[in-house]
Amino acid sequence: MENTSRMVLRSVHLPMEMDDQLRILAFRLGISKADLIRKFVEDGLQVVQRRLAGVELLRAQSDSNNVELRNLRDQLLGTRRPEQEQDYFQSREPDERSV
Numbered sequence: 438m439e440n441t442s443r444m445v446l447r448s449v450h451l452p453m454e455m456d457d458q459l460r461i462l463a464f465r466l467g468i469s470k471a472d473l474i475r476k477f478v479e480d481g482l483q484v485v486q487r488r489l490a491g492v493e494l495l496r497a498q499s500d501s502n503n504v505e506l507r508n509l510r511d512q513l514l515g516t517r518r519p520e521q522e523q524d525y526f527q528s529r530e531p532d533e534r535s536v
Contacts, residue, residue: 485513 451459463473492505510516 485509
């Protein structure tokens, strides 16, 4: 069991099906649901931080108007904005000053 003296309690609402999957997986792995959730959060944070670092590198290399950052947010949240494709193409139009 992990040292809980440096932990904070966070409440989240999960769909019942997701909670069932977590319970089954934790049981099969022989760990607690809390440990499994912490592992998923830790892994997810690492993935997002790496992707965010890549987006910030792209932004530093070009003036992309935060399009990549918005696209990353939409991918993470599973949302899609109607103007997303338009933003993508507008960010890649040649700069009139460079023509």
